[in-house]
Amino acid sequence: MTAGLVPPSSAVDAVARGRLRRASRRRLVVAVLAGLVVAAFCVTLMIGRTVYPPGDVFRVVLGQDVPGATFTVGRLRLPRAVLAVVAGLGFGLAGVTFQTMLRNPLASPDVIGISAGASAAAVIAIVFLGLSGTAVSVTSIVAALGVALLVYTLASTGGVAGTRLILIGIGVAAMSRSVVSYVLSKAGTWDFAEALRWLTGSLNGTTWEATLPAVVALLVFGPVLLAQTRDLAALQLGDDTASALGTRVERTRLVAIVAAVGLIAFVTAACGPIAFVSFLAGPIAARVVGPNGSLLVPAALVGALLVLVADLVGQFALDTRFPVGVVTGVLGAPYLVYLIVRTNRAGGSL
Amino acid sequence: MTTTHSLAAEELVLGYGERAVIDDLDLVLPAGRMTAIVGANACGKSTLLRSMSRLLAPRAGRVLLDGRAVHRMPAKELARTLGVLPQSPLAPEGITVADLVGRGRHPHQRVFSRWSREDDVAVATALEATQTTDLAERPVDELSGGQRQRVWIAMALAQQTDLLLLDEPTTFLDVAHQVEVLDLLTDLNRTRGTTIVMVLHDLNLAARYADHLVALAAGRVHAAGDPAAVLTEENVRVVFGLESRVIVDPTSGRPLVLPLGRHNVAAPAAAPWAG
Numbered sequence: 001m002t003a004g005l006v007p008p009s010s011a012v013d014a015v016a017r018g019r020l021r022r023a024s025r026r027r028l029v030v031a032v033l034a035g036l037v038v039a040a041f042c043v044t045l046m047i048g049r050t051v052y053p054p055g056d057v058f059r060v061v062l063g064q065d066v067p068g069a070t071f072t073v074g075r076l077r078l079p080r081a082v083l084a085v086v087a088g089l090g091f092g093l094a095g096v097t098f099q100t101m102l103r104n105p106l107a108s109p110d111v112i113g114i115s116a117g118a119s120a121a122a123v124i125a126i127v128f129l130g131l132s133g134t135a136v137s138v139t140s141i142v143a144a145l146g147v148a149l150l151v152y153t154l155a156s157t158g159g160v161a162g163t164r165l166i167l168i169g170i171g172v173a174a175m176s177r178s179v180v181s182y183v184l185s186k187a188g189t190w191d192f193a194e195a196l197r198w199l200t201g202s203l204n205g206t207t208w209e210a211t212l213p214a215v216v217a218l219l220v221f222g223p224v225l226l227a228q229t230r231d232l233a234a235l236q237l238g239d240d241t242a243s244a245l246g247t248r249v250e251r252t253r254l255v256a257i258v259a260a261v262g263l264i265a266f267v268t269a270a271c272g273p274i275a276f277v278s279f280l281a282g283p284i285a286a287r288v289v290g291p292n293g294s295l296l297v298p299a300a301l302v303g304a305l306l307v308l309v310a311d312l313v314g315q316f317a318l319d320t321r322f323p324v325g326v327v328t329g330v331l332g333a334p335y336l337v338y339l340i341v342r343t344n345r346a347g348g349s350l
Numbered sequence: 351m352t353t354t355h356s357l358a359a360e361e362l363v364l365g366y367g368e369r370a371v372i373d374d375l376d377l378v379l380p381a382g383r384m385t386a387i388v389g390a391n392a393c394g395k396s397t398l399l400r401s402m403s404r405l406l407a408p409r410a411g412r413v414l415l416d417g418r419a420v421h422r423m424p425a426k427e428l429a430r431t432l433g434v435l436p437q438s439p440l441a442p443e444g445i446t447v448a449d450l451v452g453r454g455r456h457p458h459q460r461v462f463s464r465w466s467r468e469d470d471v472a473v474a475t476a477l478e479a480t481q482t483t484d485l486a487e488r489p490v491d492e493l494s495g496g497q498r499q500r501v502w503i504a505m506a507l508a509q510q511t512d513l514l515l516l517d518e519p520t521t522f523l524d525v526a527h528q529v530e531v532l533d534l535l536t537d538l539n540r541t542r543g544t545t546i547v548m549v550l551h552d553l554n555l556a557a558r559y560a561d562h563l564v565a566l567a568a569g570r571v572h573a574a575g576d577p578a579a580v581l582t583e584e585n586v587r588v589v590f591g592l593e594s595r596v597i598v599d600p601t602s603g604r605p606l607v608l609p610l611g612r613h614n615v616a617a618p619a620a621a622p623w624a625g
Contacts, residue, residue, distance in 0.1 A: 006471075006475065007471070007474040007475050007483075011474040011477070011478060012467075012470050012471050012474040014474070014486070015448055015470045015486065016467075019449075019465060022446070022449065103440065227462070230456060230461065234453065236442040237440055237441070237442070238439050238440040240400075240405050240434070240436035240437075241434075241435075241439040241440070243404070243405050243425075243434075244403060244433065244434035244435070244436065244506075245454065245509065246425045246426035246427075246429030246456060246457035247425065291442070291443070291444035291445045291446060291449065291489070292449075
């Protein structure tokens with residue numbers, strides 16, 4: 001159907017220019033965010049009780065032996081910084097996937113109970129079943145998928161994007177957190193810091209063994225989610241319109257849910273449900289990118305930056321050391337309240 | 351290029367839950383023409399349109415596009431031939447007109463393919479056709495209802511389909527904008543041969559703009575064909591349960607339905623049954 005009106009090439013050029021302008025704005029933001037993530041990553045490696053110069057840090061990362069730094073940077077700080085990046089990318093990507101797919105900023109996996117469900121499963125696996133490593137991750141992913149299915153099924157009669165899903169999810173999240181508290185109370189030998197890991201998320205005492213499954217999960221599920229970019233963009237227009245544009249709505253939703261939940265579960269099994277990172281990353285990315293295309297990559301980078309910076313703040317900015325989840329929680333909770341107040345004022349539902 | 355795609359329903363049964371809305375319906379939509387589907391509220395107009403465009407799976411029977419069942423066709427292939435504008439599409443917050451219209455290119459793109467010149471041409475063509483070129487860089491949120499509806503039609507046009515199905519494209523528009531949208535669809539039909547199928551509420555606008563009228567009643571086709579043949583006083587009585595007078599519209603020569611309510615009707619025209 002190319003016959004009929006053919007626009008002048010100047011009109012086509014104008015369309016192309018507008019598109020390139022939006023794309024270049026997005027590329028610039030992504031580049032700046034990536035630069036900030038790299039910078040925060042380097043700072044995390046450099047500072048601590050002993051501050052190492054960038055040269056030493058760089059040599060350790062390359063595998064050379066630097067007295068003192070090899071242990072502190074290579075064994076203590078590097079896994080922590082890598083997990084911070086991986087967890088941030090994972091939480092950000094999974095969060096914005098849910099928010100885009102369900103067309104609601106409140107529908108992020110940490111608000112609707114998926115992270116909390118993964119956390120509860122991880123605690124049960126460790127305390128009651130005596131599992132560790134990948135077995136904990138697998139238990140988490142099964143539980144997180146179960147929670148996602150439960151919330152989705154309970155909410156599906158009211159339209160999945162609706163208030164029901166979010167309210168049911170908040171209920172499920174509260175239930176899951178009470179399970180975590182109960183299990184921790186039964187495990188007498190656990191200290192307070194360890195308890196906080198499973199309640200709000202923490203990077204304290206991160207090891208390579210704990211980090212590796214999360215890295216693998218990001219490498220597997222990340223590309224799967226990125227491949228859904230266009231279909232997720234179509235879903236934003238409503239199920240009918242997406243379908244009219246040739247998107248297989250149910251299949252896209254299934255793939256996105258499984259991949260996002262998988263990512264959340266593996267990351268949560270490594271560092272706990274770092275509070276509100278999934279929830280905050282998407283809206284912050286939307287604010288800095290503007291309406292200039294997909295938010296998946298920017299939100300992932302914002303997530304990584306949030307976790308890195310919050311961990312630095314938690315470790316060094318205050319008198320007491322706080323786990324990363326306490327810091328992100330302090331950031332996220334007011335935003336949650338703000339969103340609810342704003343939607344209620346506008347007369348909308350949640 | 352004139353379209354030769356045929357769209358038809360065969361022994362179609364549609365419903366939600368226990369309730370059958372459309373029961374054993376056969377329908378052929380003429381290619382290259384403008385068809386309007388009319389009927390009372392809840393008679394199944396929108397349900398039928400949704401099923402014809404594959405948004406709703408039939409309980410029984412088939413919807414055939416060129417003899418192939420649409421519910422079995424690959425999603426993107428179908429979306430390159432048949433475009434649909436649902437009743438209430440959602441615009442993401444802050445999206446610009448050009449970006450939204452560009453979403454119509456989805457069925458022509460692969461997962462990681464780059465944007466092509468062809469895509470830009472399609473978007474520019476759609477903007478020109480709907481006279482929204484000047485709005486291209488504006489956020490959709492800021493537009494008036496009429497402008498917004500033109501933008502949605504532009505998105506469907508960027509899809510470059512030979513058939514276009516629209517579910518009540520004139521709802522929520524004032525009369526001037528209703529006429530504007532229907533004129534635009536007529537332009538598309540005449541200049542490009544796009545087959546247009548639309549659900550319309552307003553009988554007189556349907557009679558004015560459609561070449562082919564389908565009147566649904568109780569889940570079946572009560573009458574279909576030329577507007578003058580379909581819009582009779584008898585059919586309006588059966589389909590809508592409304593007494594009316596049908597006259598010839600002096601501006602178009604098409605039928606014009608004058609509803610007869612209980613009030614404010616001059617004596618000679620009132621209630622023929624009261625005799």
